[in-house]
Amino acid sequence: MRFRILASPSQDALSYLLGDRGEAVVIDPVPGIDALVRALLTEYRLKLVLVLHTHLHHGRTSCARELATACNVRIGAGARAAAIENSLPLAEGETVRFGRERLHVLDTPGHTPGCVSYLWRDRLFCGDALDVAGCAAGDSEADIGTLHDSLMRKIFSLPDETLLFPAHPVKGRYVSLVIEERTRHARRGGLSRDQLLSDMVLHRHRPGSSAARNGSA
């Protein structure tokens, strides 16, 4: 079994390669890592079976297209995500198989209307549903109430030990835990809708926030 965290050349965005028994998936490929992914597939003797997006922003080009075309695979994304060519719509409860492993699809809308997360064993790949040790990631497409529900009812209801892998590192942190994020938010008033709104407003104007990340998902 293989699990690799792949940072973009600028180190501000993260992709994930998961492999087992000759098959692999890549989650949220970022610009500039296609050659590395293909080299790792060769080194590990893996065949890419699907490229996955946690989310796509309206009007932005999918970074997965080149990799998917080169490997002749489809692009899996949330069923409510913006339509892209050669996509495989994935809905809540569906599974994605690679080797003997499977990823479970969770609807986690809010950052964008079509956001999904992928649960693999004790690890959740949650895209921009939250920033590690930061706040929920919001931008012009974010719906605060919906994101609040996704965090409280889906992500924070997972077991304490679940590892959370985001789409971007924050201040050198690449991973968190459900218990850590849930506790931190609880300390700050239980992550009320108003608190989340305040966080997002602050987040939008913070240098290095998702809204300021040029071209990334």
Ligand SMILES: [Zn+2]
């Ligand atoms: Zn995003």
